[in-house]
Amino acid sequence: MSLVGSNPTLSATVRWLRVHWGTGSQVKNRTIKWLLGLAWVTAGLYFADKGATYYRQGRTLPPSVINTIPEMPPHRAGDRVLVFAPHPDDEALGCAGVIQQAVQAGAQVWVVYMTSGDGFRLAVERQFRQSHPSPELHIQFGKMRQQEARRAMRLLGLADWRILFLGYPDRGLYPLWSSNWTPSNALRSYYTDTDTNPYRDTLHPGVTYCGQNVLRDVEQVLRRTVPTHVYVTHPADDHPDHAATALFVMSALARLRMQGIGFAQRVVLRHYMVHCGDWPQPQGLHEDEPLTPPPAFFNIGLHWVKLNLTPPQQVRKMNAIKAHTSQMLMMSRFLQSFVRQNELFIEQPVVLPIEASLGVVWEEPDEEDILRNLQAPGDFSAAELRMENGQAVFHINTRSKPRPGFSYSCTVHALLPNGDVTTTLLRTKPGRQSADARVDEDGVTFRLPALPSGSVLVLQAQSRFAGLAVDKTIGHVVRLP
Numbered sequence: 001m002s003l004v005g006s007n008p009t010l011s012a013t014v015r016w017l018r019v020h021w022g023t024g025s026q027v028k029n030r031t032i033k034w035l036l037g038l039a040w041v042t043a044g045l046y047f048a049d050k051g052a053t054y055y056r057q058g059r060t061l062p063p064s065v066i067n068t069i070p071e072m073p074p075h076r077a078g079d080r081v082l083v084f085a086p087h088p089d090d091e092a093l094g095c096a097g098v099i100q101q102a103v104q105a106g107a108q109v110w111v112v113y114m115t116s117g118d119g120f121r122l123a124v125e126r127q128f129r130q131s132h133p134s135p136e137l138h139i140q141f142g143k144m145r146q147q148e149a150r151r152a153m154r155l156l157g158l159a160d161w162r163i164l165f166l167g168y169p170d171r172g173l174y175p176l177w178s179s180n181w182t183p184s185n186a187l188r189s190y191y192t193d194t195d196t197n198p199y200r201d202t203l204h205p206g207v208t209y210c211g212q213n214v215l216r217d218v219e220q221v222l223r224r225t226v227p228t229h230v231y232v233t234h235p236a237d238d239h240p241d242h243a244a245t246a247l248f249v250m251s252a253l254a255r256l257r258m259q260g261i262g263f264a265q266r267v268v269l270r271h272y273m274v275h276c277g278d279w280p281q282p283q284g285l286h287e288d289e290p291l292t293p294p295p296a297f298f299n300i301g302l303h304w305v306k307l308n309l310t311p312p313q314q315v316r317k318m319n320a321i322k323a324h325t326s327q328m329l330m331m332s333r334f335l336q337s338f339v340r341q342n343e344l345f346i347e348q349p350v351v352l353p354i355e356a357s358l359g360v361v362w363e364e365p366d367e368e369d370i371l372r373n374l375q376a377p378g379d380f381s382a383a384e385l386r387m388e389n390g391q392a393v394f395h396i397n398t399r400s401k402p403r404p405g406f407s408y409s410c411t412v413h414a415l416l417p418n419g420d421v422t423t424t425l426l427r428t429k430p431g432r433q434s435a436d437a438r439v440d441e442d443g444v445t446f447r448l449p450a451l452p453s454g455s456v457l458v459l460q461a462q463s464r465f466a467g468l469a470v471d472k473t474i475g476h477v478v479r480l481p
Helices: 008-020 025-057 063-068 090-105 121-128 135-155 173-178 211-225 240-258 262-266 311-322 325-336 372-378
Strands: 080-085 108-115 163-168 229-233 268-272 303-308 342-347 360-363 380-388 391-398 406-415 421-428 437-439 443-447 456-465 468-472 476-479
Touching (some): 080 090, 090 135, 090 229, 108 211, 121 325, 135 163, 135 311, 135 325, 173 240, 173 406, 211 240, 229 240, 240 262, 240 268, 240 456, 240 476, 311 325, 360 476, 372 406, 372 456, 380 456, 380 476, 391 456, 406 437, 421 437
Parallel strands (some): 080 108, 108 163, 229 268
Antiparallel strands (some): 268 342, 360 380, 406 421, 437 443, 456 468
């Protein structure tokens, strides 16, 4: 799990300044003024974020809320449980209780890591005491995190052969989902400086970094394990790798359903959350308190379930988290926040059917903070997918009228009945209209490409202000009539 890393744009800016620093006093003065302005903006954003943090902390749900959340049925012998983790340590944070309870019940359990966590730049710098770690050191760090994952899972009762690494790029899963889809447009990792998987002990060593291959590998794992239950991060998780992992897994399950694969028709899909603002609160080790949902995600129609943990199970979960030594050195307080009286999951169907006359509507989380009014034109409140004259139309409401400076995009993956997958990126902003995207008084509307009957759509829209991400819709998988 690697939210912090080196910024390619910032690095390029620094290089530019170094090249142009000595071209004259005028350039120097402009550069100094630019840096001072940047410092003021950075300080303002920092204190605004701190204020928003304290505001959100005051909105934490009361512990009594946990009593309204139903318990999920316990796992039994005969269950086949498959856990997907974007990075080593996510499986312990979200599912350590599930893993150990399922193993103790006699179920078959597997854990799959999408990446090896090799893009956590600050952790690599600390581990090797290098201010500018080489790509080789990032790969070495990834191998170290694989070993940490193996130690953690042994503590929960899983043998090494029960875990699998796919080797895709840390901090690169969302680009693979949204833009680098084919081998001809492979993604080169900024951290490992390679566009292929450099790890030997993975499902497909040397595989090219593209979305097609990720989807293929996830499908292969699903076919190999034939799960009855799948656990994966949530598509609304703040971390792009986490959101993308959910979208890949949901798409793979939908494709298998379209092919008539039996287990995919019956599988139980549960999502776990890791990154959501400053959740969970309070941070730090609070094993005597319940884990309650993020406030913004509690009353928007999501089906939350809980898994209660015994004190010995909490201890084993803590030990599994501590096995991720490189991460504990960087953010132990946050990691320990997940050792609570319970774990939380969101159950949802693999595919939502759409009726031609009704459409599909869902609410979006309202993450209130002191910046809410400023970002309201890019803050999504609800979404609707409907059919108009045989064409799918995706409308997203914003909390106030869109205004200049904000832009909107929608990534559409269409799973076709013949097995093909097409990807489409639609964009719009105030003042720019087109036949397939427009800005309305209450939000934005995207007209999706004409598709064959029975196709399945995987949708996610994003908003930005001055190029910075503001919000994204909850990713959904919808089957057209």
